[in-house]
Amino acid sequence: MTAPEPDAVVSRVNLANALTVMRLALVPVFVVLMFTGGGHATVWRVAAFVAYAVAAVTDQIDGYVARSRRIVTDFGIILDPIADKALTGAALVSLSLLGDLPWLVTIVVAVRETGVTFLRLWVIRHGVMAASRGGKLKTLLLNCAIGLYVLPLEGTAASARAVILAAGVLVAAVTGLDYVGRALALRRRGTSVTEGLLEDSDAG
Template sequence: MKAAVKRVPVRNPANALTVLRLVLVPVFAVLTVMSEMTDSSLRIAACVVFGVASLTDFADGWIARTWGLVTAFGKVADPIADKALTGTALVLLSWFAVLPWWVTGLVLARELGVTLIRFWVLRHGVMAASRGGKIKTMLQIAAIAWYLWPFPAGLAGVGPWLMAAAVVVTAVTGLDYVFRALALRRSTRA
């Protein structure tokens, strides 16, 4: 006799947080554009919205795993929401000449590349996020938030160092995903 498969409803707290993050992306974008990175109060508002949206990224996955609320919708929507939030932030920071375009290009290329790699190996197995990938996400969030917050000149100088660390970890973990994908494909062919 087969064990009953638990059906998880799509409407659940984890997916609600993912949808909230998606909804907050345009709110964040509008606040950032309105601030023109010169209006301190709007920059603070944009940073707070970015921070809340980022917290939902950590909370939704934890809730889904802890309460057994993992759904196909969540598996697809969560990374889309993550990339929409950080991608929008990076593009806007570069648009306002706060962040060099090459940094935005490198990070976005890595994110697109990892997504394509995951699809490439999907029939061989699922590539879960690595510990390095989680560190990369935390560093990117910290760096973006630092750039958004209107720190005085001395403290604002920390932002590029945080972003430099994020870029290094982003590149290293991107290469790690390539090697893991190749190993996964080889192991399933054997």
């Protein structure tokens, strides 16, 4: 959820945060539905798809609600990416455990997500790395692909979801490298500013 600087007087109890909490709460519901009936019963997979789709939709609207209503909070900024990664991670691991998705895909995405989170923490003293357009595209592609993999599809539909997934993984890898470059640039900029301030202090 990309958002402007939060207002300290805004209550944590608001619609945007409620949507984010709902997304996080849907994660265990989705996992249970995925493995009910042996993991491949059509009715339960469709139910799991509905849970995933509802959670994915909240990811697209909670940020907009927070910005448009000026109800951005630190709580929401912290919880939103946690909910996103929990949902995506749970879905990928579940699909891999059920044999519907190669573990390589799950590992690549997990490494990318963990790495970006680490980079954001690494540069937090120097600036905030907001989600890029590529990052948002990655999320959209992966959400679409994962949702389609949850459904028991065959034939052309199954081939189409594989193409969407491949595009999502490719964008994930490329944007991951972009985040590395942005993080290094922020660190260099922050170090240069700090050194300049020290030199001014010494000169004074």
